[in-house]
Amino acid sequence: MEICRPLEKSQPELQSPLNSFPSFPTSAQTSVPLHSSTSRGLALLTTMEMELLLLRALERTLGIVTKPHCRNGGRSSHIPDGALLQRLPSHFHDSCLNHVFILCIDLLLLLITFCIFIYKKSAASCKFTVEPLPQSFSKLMISSAIFNSFLSMLYFGVGIWGVSNDVLPLQGWIVVLLQGSALLVLNLYVSLNHNRKQTHWEIAVVKLCSALDFCLSAFLCFTYLWQAIIAEKKLVSVKMVIDILSLPGAILLLLCAFRGRKINAGNYPNANSEPYYYAPLLGEEAMASDDDGDDKVNPFAKAGFFSKLSFWWLNPLMKKGKEKVLEDEDIPHMREEDQARTCYLMYLERLNKWKSAKKGSPDEPAPALWSTLLSCYKKEILLSGFFALLKLLTLCAGPFLLKAFIDVAEHKVAFEYEGYVLTLTLLSAKCIESFSERQYHFQTRLVGVRVRSLLSAAIYQKQLVLSNAAKLTHSPGEIMSYVTIDAYKIGEFAYWFHQIWTTGLQLCLALLIIYFSIGMATIAALITIIVTVIGSSPLTTSQLTNQTRLTQQQDRRLKAITEALVNMKVLKLYAWENHFMEMIEKVRKEELVSISKLLFRRGCLMMLFGSSPVIVSVITFWACYLLSIPLNASNVFTFLATLRIVQEPVRMLPEVATIFIEAKVSLDRIGKFLQAPELQHNRIRQKSNSGFQEAVEVPIFIQSTEISWSREATSSKATLRNINLTVKPREKVAICGEVGSGKSTLLAAVLGEVPLINGTVSVYGRIAYVSQTAWIQTATIRDNILFGSSMDPVRYWEVVERCSLVKDLELLPNGDSTEIGERGVNLSGGQKQRIQLARALYQNADVYLWQEYVMGALSEKTVLLVTHQVDFLPTFNLILLMSSGEILKTGTFDQMLESCQEFNELVNAHKNTTEGGKVHIGSIGESTTDASTTEIKEIYRRDHNLAAAAASGDHQLIKKEEKETGDTGFKPYMDYLSKNKGFFFCFLTVLFYFLFVVGQLAQNYLLATGIQNPGVSRVTLFTLYGVIGCALPFFMFLRIFSLVRLGCGASEAIFSKLIISLFRAPMSFYDSTPLGRILSRVSSDLSIIDLEVASKLAVSLGSTLNAYTSLALLAILAWPVLFIITPILYLIMILQRYYFNTAKELMRINGTTKSSLLNHFAESISGAMTIRAFEEEERFFSKNLVLIDNNATTYFHNFSASQWLIQRLEIPCAIVLSTSALVMTCLPLGASTSGFVGMALSYGLSLNVFLIISVQYQCFIAESIISVERLEQYMHIPSEAPQVIESVRPPANWPSHGQVEIYNLKVRYQKNSPLVLHGISCRIEGGDKIGVVGRTGSGKTTLISTLFRLVEPTEGRIIIDGIDISTIGLHDLRSHLGIIPQDPTLFCGTVRYNLDPLSQHTDLEIWEVLEKCQLREAIQQKEGGLDTSVAEDGSNWSMGQRQLFCLGRALLKRSKILVLDEATASIDNTTDAILQRIIRTEFAECTVITVAHRIPTVMDSTRILAIADGKLAEYDEPGNLMKEEGSLFRQLVHEYWSRSTNN
16 A cells, blocks of 8 residues: 555646746656655655755746756756756766855854854853863874864865866855864864863864764765765766765764763852852851752753753652742742843943043943843843744745645655655744744743842842932832833843844735745735734834823832832821722722723734634635735645744734833833932941951041032921031930921931032941931841851840840740841830841941940940930930021030020920929839849740740741642633633633634635636635624624723723722731731732733633634644644643643742832831841842842743743644644545645644744733732731711711720730730729820730720720710721821821821811821921822931821811820920920820820829730839839839939
8 A cells, every 4th residue: 555645647736927937847747756666665765865956846836947956157058857856966066055064153153253263252251150070281282283173184185176177066165165174173182172272162162063064074974975875987087986985084073072061160150069149147047058068059051952942950849849839949049141230230230331432521421231232141132032043944845835835735745755855844934943943932031030139139239228309200200110110021021022023024024925935915914914004103102102191100000009008007096097098099090991992902913913814814814816916725825824933023013012111111210220310428437447446446437518408408498407527436415306307307318318418428447327217127126137247146035135125025925036027017116126236236337326224234335316305315425406497506414405595495394394203202222234144044944935936836926928839720710710801701702703713714715616616706805805804803892892902901900809808807817917918918919910910811811712623623634643643632632731730839939029129128127227237138139139039940940841831832833733734645544635735734834833822821810810819818818897887977077075894804816826915904084194004015006906996805895975885987986086106207298198197177177186196397498388289108207296297187186085106206395395285285084094104294194004915914003002002103213213324
């Protein structure tokens, strides 16, 4: 049985313009058949036969006259095939094709060697090298060098002799000379560099070159031996002998190139050594342990050429993902050249080169960010571009092969087994296309990861030195968006970069192929494409405008959400959640309008470009009809196959344009941020190498006429004026004055935080700084105290003892190993201050800058203290009294009392507030704060046990971030589609695209059946084709409309539910959840849902439908292929399941690592001043680099896994396509007519394209749907009690009396945690003034939290004016109570907005309140009045002024019950006295509950409520408690005055 159909003696030539040229007759037209006997099977083809095959295919496809011999002077000769075979031995090596082949190989070898040389020159400092084995030149190397050098000289001699004697034709001596040159250069490079250090890439390329040389030599040797032995031609020439001798030379060269080498452990950090890590935060576990060093080395760093080509290096991770749920420690680290530090240093190197080159032209602007990035990664971009070009060229070979297959189906064959050869050629082309495209995608993704890491590091480093003026332009929320959104988009752009030019080049090549298929009708196709592009330009332009507007709206939303989340406790206390939520939803509605416009315009672009192949084909066919160009199955389906191949790239043009626009906007934003002004604190900080106190006479020196926060400020508006200050070693200087007098600005000037200083400010030595608002990291208490210093147990516990932290540590579940929340949200105000005091004291610095009370441990240190507490002033060597930005008076305490009236007023105000505070104290023994070494060791052993218990993670206040594990199936998809009729719109999207695909199928079926049928009129055929084509864009439009409704509806519903869940979450959620986790969800995850999920889902479904349509068509038209398609489909499902086990976990880990990165970002932004003061920028930057790498490695392995999967799917699909082509052309099937062959193969050639896009977008949507999973976690947070209970609404004037009754109140924070309050019962009469006192951790804050129901009682009741507060809604409760919170909080906006955000009061009422709060004068001096701007966190107002704003809110609200939670901590005594008088006057008939920060503030209270260990210790009048021996209140008063006296 014959496999191929017999060749017919005569086949009529298809008459077309292509066949008007003279061509070689086919083998069927000659008297000598080629391999006529099929009993020999598939005989080996000679090279000449291969040449004839290619010549004939080229002639048939392009219609070009080919010349098989070059020695006949270029004359075309029609020689019978049999005669050609007879002349094969003597003419073969002189053929043009053979010469072109050898020339190409030799030129490629020379080009590669030249590129290696250029690379070595530009990368001379490369650290990643591989050393040869330590030995001298071996005998093998010497033999290879001598032998190949001798051969190259022979080549040169033959070439030169041929030129001089005209023995060889022109191309002959060129070939010989190039052969000699290539051999010589390659031989010299391998020989001379054998014992030198080389990179892995150099070694791989040298091996490749040696292998190419071996293949060429083997080819030449084989053909000559065939000529001499098989063909029995005894002709021998010098060149023949040299070519045969080149084979052993190539073998020697190959052995030398593949000789063993060893890794240079000194230069390569991942070999035989522990991987390189950045310094972790002290106290934390190292990012990796010593014993896992080898396991954590990225296999990609050690992979060889073929392992990288096939992604074999990823197999261990894929296998591990199949066997278990992946954890963070299972993922290898990034290679050093891919790590953030390496990328950032490369970026700095480029900037430094530019700075050094621009000397003499300082006004020249900095280079654009895109040009800097391009210069950093131009080599990688060129390499990926080479792979993109190779993929494009192999892809464009498809239509040629299709035409050749159709010719075979029409029995126009060059030789008997042409079908088999074409099948192998098609399979090879598809395999090369697969390998090149995978490397192209992988390399661009890798560049994207490097760029994203570089930008993230640069943004972090920039925010550490950002000036205060720049912070007004770049808010913390915006800086976070630069990392979460903009850096991500720029990193993604690297993947799409080559699409810009490859799509254009692919269109040009497609037009060229179309021209050779249909001739002049190509002009019609070209005009149609041009019109389409011109028509899309307005949409593309509007996309840029919409994208810019959307980015600004995203910034506004993220800024508002960040501000609300940071201050959520304040919002709940004021009952402002609903107002802020409505404000955020208003911004979100504007954002959704922009999103819908953006998606719709993007969809219109997709419709325009997606339908363009249909429109082009209709117009082109009518052009062929009008121009009388003959159409047949061959040129029609070549044309359609070409259009089908470019259909998906063209359809992706809108997405490419969108990515380009987004990247441009993001580049501009980040570039503007990186060019923002920086602090110049380095000019202030000076170093001292020897003993500080002895070497430096003046630690702090200030001589300045003007110090201002604004560079544009005039002298009259400067913050500080005429400051002259000299502080000597060991001197203690106190700065005091009224609120807003400039005390904090003076301290900031010493730190180098103030941008404008006219004069000199110098500070010598290390600085320890304690800010007025405590800054606490999300870390253990020990890590916060050590702050990067090494652990000294004795010193550590001495500091803990001195800062009165021992009692606090005993109360915490894991002692000093307890992990505390961001900003210390789960600590009291006093605990936070003591921790930062301990942090400063442990540093053993030279200069201490404090905004708290000083301690005896600093007797040998230089101290500068800002304080409102007059009690400590007598112990200072120097006191500065400030007023209106100037130093009013300086001197000792006694001198100031004698000579300064203002200072006397300050001291007298303090005495008035404390009058009566010292009476009846009696004699109480003072307790020493010094601890013996034995006691310290005992405390250390006890706490060490707690730390061991904490290592297990039990009872930690900060919970580990949750993430889904395993295969969640379709649940996240169901969650997404269940929002706002998502299922319905998804169904419509798929339905309309299905109709589009069916329409295309119908069009192609019409052509397949009618194009060769003479009974079908061309007019009728093209009319039906055009009618269907005109309907297809309509289906696309409906699909786009449904897709936009799907995406916007789901985004709106998800955000609405998310924001409600977050604002209704209890405070316990915020106490245990770092802000970065929430921000990563409301920024990057939400952005993905807004712009990517719906479109990726649609493209995934559409491309899958296309791929399976192609497979079904192949199965129908070539049914034997089912035997291959069935197992391959099963293999595809197995591979996808295998892949998703690893990929989903990688994406989930990517989400958690991103949260850690953003949390560290947010903390560093809020604590930048403290970080700079301690000069810890490098350590924090190093930790940030580690977090960037941890996030990058999950992303790197995830996209590598997707390339691993696609490559393993493409090869089976190439086998299916090749088998289908072979079956349809070689088996007598009913569908083997040329029309159906063309139709099937036009679909089959695009199968790989559709399959790639299908699998890619399945991977993309699987990655993106993780964002839905992560948001779903925060959409179902257990809620607080209802805001309003309609059936139980309190009266509008409730509470009218202010009576509070507490019955057996018991409170615990978590279900199984111990009680915090143990059965407190008391009665507060209306109008009473209650002072709540107690030691840290006693339960004072918990009692206030329970009153506002931030914490729900476990047992007991609180009744206010007869209403049990647990029975009414939270909004009704909190809106009727007044509070001045512990942390003074201002919001971004205006003065009016901060006092009355609900707009319930008139301007007159607001001005009256401002006057009472001592703020009217300060605000009237501002140009805006009540519309004066307030920066985020109120950073442009002093701490005391912020406290006064909070008092103003309470005065405006005028609640019957007012709670002051340590509200006067930041106010000077004079202002405090005034405010106490205001509170007594304005709230005379109100119940006032004051949590005492300073004992004197509660001395005039009606009653004192003393709490100890969560129990009610005392509840009586202050006078009675002071008389009672053993009274807790009496002890606290004594300790306060003792501390004042001792300090």
